[in-house]
Amino acid sequence: MSFITVENVSFAYRSGRTILDSLNLTIEKGRNLGIVGESGSGKTTLLRLLLGLAQPSAGRILLDGQILDTRNRAFMGGFRKRVQAVFQDPYSSLDPRQSVFNIVAEPLRALKVQTDIESAVSEALAAVGLPADAARRYPHEFSGGQRQRIAIARAIVARPDLVLADEIVSALDLSTRILIVDLLKTLSTSATFAVVSHDIALVALLCPDIIILEKGRIVESGPTERVLKDPAHPYTRRLLASTPRLPPPV
Amino acid sequence: MTALLTVDRLSIATQARQLVRNLSFSIAPGERLGLIGESGSGKSLTSLALIGLLPETMAATGSIRLDGTEVIGAGERQLVALRGPAAATIFQEPLTALDPLMRVGRQVGEVVRRRLRHEGLPSSAPAVQTRVLELLSRVALPDPERLARVYPHEMSGGQRQRVAIAMALAWRPKLLVADEPTTALDVTTQAEILALIGQLVREDNMALLFISHDIPVVAGTVDRVAVLRQGELVEAGPVSDVLQAPADPYTRSLVAAARTFDTALGRLF
């Protein structure tokens, strides 16, 4: 049985346009999935459905064979413990009135995780490369990349089974990016990641499988290595061709 | 040519910490300068200081001359007049630039109207609307008529970022300050935006301060680059020199990491 199964899922916001069109995909436990595609193709919307923030207009999503039904309170209780997300706009997802300590501790408190909150929070902050004194400061006192790392620390602190990560390294410089990639790789032994990113290298490093979305449809999917080496769809080829490269060394 | 922007020994500090120290650089009209450096090195604070938008808890010393006006110590009225026509900024967090309660077309329209008035041109509703739609399509937004009518939260992250870019470009500024302007964009859309910015630099002689951690993108976008580390300038020069033969050990490590990544990317496809 797959960890996550998305069966014929379609979705439209109230405005009515179809945003996601008959998606089928599975995520196996321990096999991270990369989600790549043009801006506006529906990547964040797919994560919102996987997170139970919205219901598919058609089709269904299963977790360990159970239907993800946002109205099923018993199911959602367990689900929330197992799934965490890092959102695309890190700043707007950080409550400006809360200290970084409270922000990172929030999942532990909300989910009543039995643990030493102090040490769990400082471990998570250290793991994303933030100094220990970050805990008593507030989000506005941090740079863009530092805020992104606060959001990552919050997502991993409660040790979820599934982490939905939406452009989590976009604001990070290369050395911090490498730190985060290493961190996520380490965490991948216990958690599975669905990684939305336009950074092909990140996806290749973290995700054995990939799907390519275009205008709400999956146009290509499979093992990342195969898809990158031998892209079948014109959109995938265009994507690879537009990836910025360094000029060759002299 | 006289510089459009001259930053001279700029320092920025809170009561507790020195965040930027003794930073000097200048940008001439039509010139493209890149600002790179690790997370937290002071790039965004520098860009905010240029238009007098530092948080109240911070003080700047030194001198910033923008289009003939001294920014440090300037009054709010002077600063407001500079923001936009002299220097327009694409902020690192696109949401901070957008009003959540106003339709996107109206927000861009406000800037267009103010710019037209600034130039003494007629700013009738149809003239504004035409220009808004033109701007939205220039930043590669599909279906501009529809998107002009939605609210920011009804757009994708990359769509919002492009609206923020359109708003800055609507000023037709002498200096465009772009703080990580393409982080929310896929590479194909990013390529379109960078081409557009390049075109405006050539055709309108717009100057560019381009902040990015993406070294391959910087290499293809700017003429000169300045490297910040912990609030201090460690190296500056023509982009090809700095990236091909970095003099400072920190720059060398940045470039080496980018090179390793690039080589790995080369093996992927």
Ligand SMILES: Nc1ncnc2c1ncn2[C@@H]1O[C@H](COP(=O)(O)OP(=O)(O)OP(=O)(O)O)[C@@H](O)[C@H]1O
């Ligand atoms: N709340 C909403 N109401 C109506 N339409 C929406 C809403 N949110 C997103 N959309 C539309 O749905 C489409 C898909 O958006 P989504 O945010 O899923 O894209 P994305 O692939 O994450 O893009 P990006 O890479 O730019 O973040 C876009 O055309 C967007 O305008």
Ligand SMILES: Nc1ncnc2c1ncn2[C@@H]1O[C@H](COP(=O)(O)OP(=O)(O)OP(=O)(O)O)[C@@H](O)[C@H]1O
């Ligand atoms: N309001 C504030 N109060 C105190 N310190 C701040 C404040 N804003 C930023 N800082 C600190 O100033 C330093 C420089 O921040 P800045 O935002 O300029 O970094 P940056 O180079 O843009 O980094 P990034 O690449 O992550 O966006 C950081 O260490 C940050 O924590």
Ligand SMILES: [Mg+2]
């Ligand atoms: Mg998105």
Ligand SMILES: [Mg+2]
């Ligand atoms: Mg910044």
